[in-house]
Amino acid sequence: MQPKLCLLFAALIVYENQQVFGEKWDSLLQEKLFTGYMASSRPQLNETTNLTMGMSIRNMYHLDERNKLVKLSVWFRFYWNDIRLLWNPKDYGNITRLHLKTTEVWTPDIVLHNSLNEEFSSLHEYANTIPVIVHHNGDITWLFPGVIKTSCDFEIALFPFDTQKCALYFGSWTYNGNELNTYPMDAKRDTQSFTFPNGEWIFMNFEVKRNVMKYLCCPEPYVDIQYVLTIKRKPLFHILNLIVPCSFLLILSTLGFLMPITSGSRAPLAIMVLLSMTVLQVTVSDTIPRQSDYIPLISQYIGFILVMMVMNVILTILSLNIHYNGPQFTNSILIRCFKSIGRCFSVHIENKIPERFTTRFTANDTLQMACHINEGYHNENEILEPTENSHVSSKINQLYKLLHKMRLEKHELTKKNNEMETKRQEWIQIAMIIDRVFAVTFLLVTMVAFLVIFSQLFGETTETSLDWVE
Numbered sequence: 001m002q003p004k005l006c007l008l009f010a011a012l013i014v015y016e017n018q019q020v021f022g023e024k025w026d027s028l029l030q031e032k033l034f035t036g037y038m039a040s041s042r043p044q045l046n047e048t049t050n051l052t053m054g055m056s057i058r059n060m061y062h063l064d065e066r067n068k069l070v071k072l073s074v075w076f077r078f079y080w081n082d083i084r085l086l087w088n089p090k091d092y093g094n095i096t097r098l099h100l101k102t103t104e105v106w107t108p109d110i111v112l113h114n115s116l117n118e119e120f121s122s123l124h125e126y127a128n129t130i131p132v133i134v135h136h137n138g139d140i141t142w143l144f145p146g147v148i149k150t151s152c153d154f155e156i157a158l159f160p161f162d163t164q165k166c167a168l169y170f171g172s173w174t175y176n177g178n179e180l181n182t183y184p185m186d187a188k189r190d191t192q193s194f195t196f197p198n199g200e201w202i203f204m205n206f207e208v209k210r211n212v213m214k215y216l217c218c219p220e221p222y223v224d225i226q227y228v229l230t231i232k233r234k235p236l237f238h239i240l241n242l243i244v245p246c247s248f249l250l251i252l253s254t255l256g257f258l259m260p261i262t263s264g265s266r267a268p269l270a271i272m273v274l275l276s277m278t279v280l281q282v283t284v285s286d287t288i289p290r291q292s293d294y295i296p297l298i299s300q301y302i303g304f305i306l307v308m309m310v311m312n313v314i315l316t317i318l319s320l321n322i323h324y325n326g327p328q329f330t331n332s333i334l335i336r337c338f339k340s341i342g343r344c345f346s347v348h349i350e351n352k353i354p355e356r357f358t359t360r361f362t363a364n365d366t367l368q369m370a371c372h373i374n375e376g377y378h379n380e381n382e383i384l385e386p387t388e389n390s391h392v393s394s395k396i397n398q399l400y401k402l403l404h405k406m407r408l409e410k411h412e413l414t415k416k417n418n419e420m421e422t423k424r425q426e427w428i429q430i431a432m433i434i435d436r437v438f439a440v441t442f443l444l445v446t447m448v449a450f451l452v453i454f455s456q457l458f459g460e461t462t463e464t465s466l467d468w469v470e
Helices: 002-033 187-191 236-258 266-287 297-329 332-344 363-371 394-454 456-469
Strands: 049-064 069-081 097-100 110-112 132-135 139-151 163-172 180-184 201-213 222-233
Touching (some): 002 097, 049 163, 049 201, 049 222, 180 201, 236 394, 266 297, 297 394, 394 456
Parallel strands (some): 049 180
Antiparallel strands (some): 069 139, 110 163, 132 139
C-alpha cells in the first residue's frame, strides 16, 4: 500500500506544479504579448487586414410584413490574423492558444447596415462577455451568437403564395477596403447547421455575396458582405381560412339564382352573402402588408368576388321586378327572344288560360241572374238589338236585352283577364330563364377569373426555377 500512496502523492504534486507553472506561463505570455500592445490599433497599419466572415441563421423568431421587420437568431464567425500576437509554444509551457476578452485585443467594427435596433452599434454588443480565441501563430477566431433585427423589402404580389428574399448587409463602419478587406465564407458551410423550425415559412436558399462600393464622399473602396435569405410561405393556413370560405360564399351566391323567386328568400340571401364577404375582406386586410405598389393575389380574388356579389344583388332585384312587374313593360319582341333562349334551357313559355277564367253560362244561369235584377230597371240606351220574341211582355224583353249586354261585358272582361294572366305567366317564365342565364354566366366568369388570377403562380414558379438554374 505504501508504494501506491507514494505514487498518488507524487501525481498530486506534479498536477499542482503543472497548474502553478501553467498559470505562470500564461501570465508571462500575456505580459509579453500585451507589452506595448494597443487594442484600438489595427494590426499591420501599413498593410491590409484580411477578415473572413461567416454567419448561419439558426431560427427566425418573428417576421412582421406590415413593418418590414425580421428578427433572426444567428451565429457569427470571424477570422483574422494579428501579427503582434505571435509566440513560440515551447517557450511558454506548450501553450498554443489563449482565451481573451474582446476589450483586450483588436476586433473589427462590423455592423449590420440595415439594422432596426434602436441603438445603432457594432456586433460587439453581442460578444461583450464572450472571449476571442488567439492562436500562437497570430490567428484569431471570434465566435458568438446574436439576435438581430433587420428591415427587408417584401413583395406581396402573390400573397399568400409568395416567396420572400431578405438581404442583410454587413461591413466595417470606419475602415475602407484598403484597410480592412472582408471576405465571406462559403454559404453552404453556413447552411449545414441550419435548424429552421417555423410554422409559416419554409427555408429555400441562403446565399452570400461580396460587394465593393465607391461613394462620392470618398475615393477609397468600401466592402460589405451581403447575405440573402430566401423563404417561402406555407399557404395552407390562408387557403383554409381565406380562399376556401370565399369560394364557398361565391358558390352559395351563384346557386341563389336557382332558388324560386316565390320563396321570398332570394334578396335576403344575396344581401347576407355580400355582408359576410365584406366582413371577411376586412379580416384579410388586417393580415396583408399595407402597400400600394402591388395588389396581392388574395386581394384580387376577394375583390372579384365582391364585384360578383354586388352584381348578384343588382340582378336579383332585376329578376324580382321582371317576375312581379313584367306585364307593365311588355314587349313582344323581347318575349320572342326569351322564348328562343328558353328552349336552350328546356323552359317553355305557353299561353295557358287558367280554368277559373273559362266559366260558361247556361240558360238556367241567365234566368237565375235575371231574377236578381230589379224589375223597375229600365234604360233604353242599353238595348243593343230588338227582341225577336214579340209574344213576351215588354218588361221581360228589356230584361233579356240587359242580360245580353251583361254577357257581352263579362266576355270582354274575361278576355282581358285571360290576356293579362297569359302575359304574367310569360314574364314569370322569362324571369326563370334570366335566372338560369345568370347562374351559367356567373359560373363561367368565375372559372375564367379564377384561372386568370391564379395563373400568376405558374409564372412565378417558372421564374424561380430559372433563378435556381442560374
